[in-house]
Structures are given as C-alpha cells and as structure tokens.
Amino acid sequence: MSFMRYTLLRIMVFFGTLCLLYLVHLRGFWLIAVSLLASMLISFFVLRRPREELSRTIAAKVDARAERAVSRGTDEQAEDKEEGETFRA
Secondary structure, X not given: OHHHHHHHHHHHHXXXXXXXXXXXXXXXXXXXXXXXXXXXXXXXXXXXXXXHHHHHHHHHHHHHHHHHHHHHHXXXXXXXXXXXXXXXX
C-alpha cells in the first residue's frame, strides 16, 4: 500500500508541476524536461516521510524473507541429520 501511495504522490507532484509550467507558457520538450527535474527536487524534500515509510516496508519484507530462508535452511539441515542417522543404523 505504501508503494502505491508514494507512486501516486510522485505522479501528482509531476502533473502539478507540469500544469504550473504550462500556465507560465513553457511548451514542448522544455515543458517535460523542466517538469521532470522540478518534480524530482520537490519530491525529494516534500515526500520524505512517505519515502521513508516505503523504505521501512521494503526493509521489513526483506528481513522477513531472510529469516524464512535461514529457518528453512536450519530445518533442512536438521532433516538431513535425521536422515543420516537413520541410514547409519
């Protein structure tokens, strides 16, 4: 959900900047180029909290996936030990 929120906010900042620059009579390539650059700068400062929230969400998912991989690895190692013991007997 935080990904969608951040993405929509970035798009809104871009189109807001685009409309504002259009009203200043900037047209064509320069309208798009200046809008992209200005919206990047505005988003960097204005959207700090949503960006940090998105970063925390992604980090939590990565950590959870890493924990599952570690626990899965130890489960497999324990099963291998058990199988090895039964084959020796």
